[in-house]
Amino acid sequence: MTEMKKSAPRAKKEETEYKKPMDRNNDMGDNDFEGGDGDFGGYDVDKDRKMFAKKRSDWFLAKKTSPDWKDPSTYAWLVNEFGKISPARVTGLTPKNHRLAVAAIKRGRAMGLISYLSNQTAK
Amino acid sequence: MIYETALVLRTDIDEATANSVKAIVTDVVKTAKGEILVNDDWGIKTFPQTLGNNHKKGHYVYFMYKANTQINSELERRFRINENVIRSLIVKLGDDKAQETIVKEYKTPKFNN
Numbered sequence: 631m632t633e634m635k636k637s638a639p640r641a642k643k644e645e646t647e648y649k650k651p652m653d654r655n656n657d658m659g660d661n662d663f664e665g666g667d668g669d670f671g672g673y674d675v676d677k678d679r680k681m682f683a684k685k686r687s688d689w690f691l692a693k694k695t696s697p698d699w700k701d702p703s704t705y706a707w708l709v710n711e712f713g714k715i716s717p718a719r720v721t722g723l724t725p726k727n728h729r730l731a732v733a734a735i736k737r738g739r740a741m742g743l744i745s746y747l748s749n750q751t752a753k
Numbered sequence: 754m755i756y757e758t759a760l761v762l763r764t765d766i767d768e769a770t771a772n773s774v775k776a777i778v779t780d781v782v783k784t785a786k787g788e789i790l791v792n793d794d795w796g797i798k799t800f801p802q803t804l805g806n807n808h809k810k811g812h813y814v815y816f817m818y819k820a821n822t823q824i825n826s827e828l829e830r831r832f833r834i835n836e837n838v839i840r841s842l843i844v845k846l847g848d849d850k851a852q853e854t855i856v857k858e859y860k861t862p863k864f865n866n
Contacts, residue, residue, distance in 0.1 A: 699844075700759070700815075701862040741840050742761060742811060745801035752798040752864055 690727045697730045699737035702744050702751040709735060709749040755790070755847055755855055756820055758828065761804070761811040761840040764797055770837060771812065777831050778816050785824045790856050791817035798864060805839050817859065819849065 690696055690704075697705050708716055708731055715735055718728040738744040743752045758778065762771055775792075782789055795813035803809055825843050832841040846855050 698862075702864070737842060737844070741759060741842055742798075742800040742802075742804045747802060750801035752800055 687722050688724050688727055689721070690723065690731075697727065697734040699734040699741070699743070702738055705731050705734050705738065706744060706749055706751050709744065711749055713745060713747045713749065754819070754821065754845060755817065755849065755852060756825060756843055756845055757791075757815070757817045758841065758843045759816075760814045760832065760838055762814060763808065763837050763839060764810045764812050766837055771814075774835060774837050775814055777835070778818070778828060781827055781831070782818045782820055782824060785820065785827075787818055787820040787824055789816060789818045790852070791815070791859055793861055795861060795864075808839055811839055815861075817846070817856065819852070 689707075695704060699705075708721060710716060715732060718725065721728070723731065735744065739746050744750070760774065760778075762774055779789055779792070793815040795815060797810055797812050799810050800808065804811065829841070829843065832838045
């Protein structure tokens with residue numbers, strides 16, 4: 631969601647009333663799509679992106695650590711109760727740290743430090 | 754190159770046999786003119802789920818050493834043959850230049866939960 635293509639800056643249009651996507655679909659018949667690229671019948675996509683975009687806050691950067699397979703406490707919080715690794719768009723990790731974390735989790739699983747089926751760790 | 758290995762040993766063996774498994778790493782590395790940097794013992798841990806032939810606990814042993822690929826392939830071969838080794842892992846850590854920082858950063862992991 632946050633890694634979409636950056637569109638070229640375009641001139642500000644007249645402010646239109648914000649409509650939810652469902653309402654917009656109902657009005658579709660009335661609008662002629664003449665606005666060009668990115669114009670969905672008075673529905674500003676860029677505005678929506680800014681509204682729903684989350685700020686990145688990397689856990690590993692904040693703590694000044696990196697994911698390590700030897701220490702399950704660094705990566706156990708990335709695994710849900712069914713043993714699934716949560717995606718980077720949910721956890722807010724940088725792509726590099728997410729790659730390292732996934733590698734660490736898989737090594738930890740192979741060595742019996744974290745479960746394949748749940749988020750339990752070795753004690 | 755600097756590598757690290759961790760072994761999971763069976764818990765129902767004597768100390769002498771456990772030491773003999775540890776000696777595999779030290780002997781192989783020394784005979785090939787390598788160097789052992791860290792020799793650590795994490796102790797006995799309970800697995801979150803059973804491993805191998807219904808093992809519930811494992812004895813974790815950790816080594817860090819300077820070696821090459823020939824040593825690693827020899828170590829892997831011996832780990833597979835040995836019955837007392839449940840799991841083993843070899844990971845590359847970095848160049849010889851970064852030896853000091855890698856050894857400094859190493860801490861025995863805590864398993865408190």
